[in-house]
Amino acid sequence: MREIDVEGWERLKTYEWFKSFSNSTYSMNVKMDVTALIKHVKRTKESFFIDLLYLVVKGLNSIEEMRMRLVDNKPILYDDINPAFTVMTTAGTFENVRHKNHLKFKDFYKECYEKIEQAKKQSKISEEDYNPENCYDEYYITCVPWVDFTQMTHPIPDDICSQCIPRICWGKYTEQNKRYELMLNITVSHIFVDGYPLSEAFQKIQELLDNVEEILK
Numbered sequence: 001m002r003e004i005d006v007e008g009w010e011r012l013k014t015y016e017w018f019k020s021f022s023n024s025t026y027s028m029n030v031k032m033d034v035t036a037l038i039k040h041v042k043r044t045k046e047s048f049f050i051d052l053l054y055l056v057v058k059g060l061n062s063i064e065e066m067r068m069r070l071v072d073n074k075p076i077l078y079d080d081i082n083p084a085f086t087v088m089t090t091a092g093t094f095e096n097v098r099h100k101n102h103l104k105f106k107d108f109y110k111e112c113y114e115k116i117e118q119a120k121k122q123s124k125i126s127e128e129d130y131n132p133e134n135c136y137d138e139y140y141i142t143c144v145p146w147v148d149f150t151q152m153t154h155p156i157p158d159d160i161c162s163q164c165i166p167r168i169c170w171g172k173y174t175e176q177n178k179r180y181e182l183m184l185n186i187t188v189s190h191i192f193v194d195g196y197p198l199s200e201a202f203q204k205i206q207e208l209l210d211n212v213e214e215i216l217k
Contacts, residue, residue, distance in 0.1 A: 004075040059205035068192040069136040085141040087119035152185035
């Protein structure tokens with residue numbers, strides 16, 4: 001990670017403008033084609049959630065703006081961002097799971113699967129804080145696999161540093177004309193992420209989805 005040198009930064013005016021907002025976040029919802037992924041998980045018997053999680057994180061990390069955070073009021077660019085995601089427990093509540101990102105898919109899958117299974121068996125919510133202090137090298141990820149939503153909002157705290165952490169959610173996949181689609185929501189802070197890099201993130205994720213057999217070796 002490194003501190004971003006704002007002197008001469010072409011986005012300095014925009015950066016300072018949105019830092020003055022009490023809530024600088026905005027969302028975009030885009031239908032993603034997951035046909036190739038559905039075929040892949042049916043063949044391999046892998047977890048649809050874990051496979052999609054890997055592809056989404058890989059796509060987000062390829063966009064520099066998605067790795068920018070505000071830490072101690074300083075703009076920081078991380079080299080890599082980890083997924084933090086929710087898991088439904090046996091108690092019917094949800095548990096936050098923190099997962100160290102792995103570039104190799106098999107390593108990512110194995111550790112992620114073990115953490116999910118462990119979280120499922122918890123009979124009560126962990127006493128660990130939801131968001132430990134200064135833990136900004138994460139994406140907050142969840143899914144609502146029971147409904148095919150068209151729009152999504154997230155609870156956003158007053159903490160400006162937390163606002164800069166992208167929040168991601170996807171819904172139930174549905175079949176349309178022999179293709180499978182799901183809605184993907186990405187919520188970002190305009191302090192760092194303008195519409196173009198956000199659009200690039202969706203496009204990159206779709207590119208990965210279209211090439212799952214090559215990516216998920």
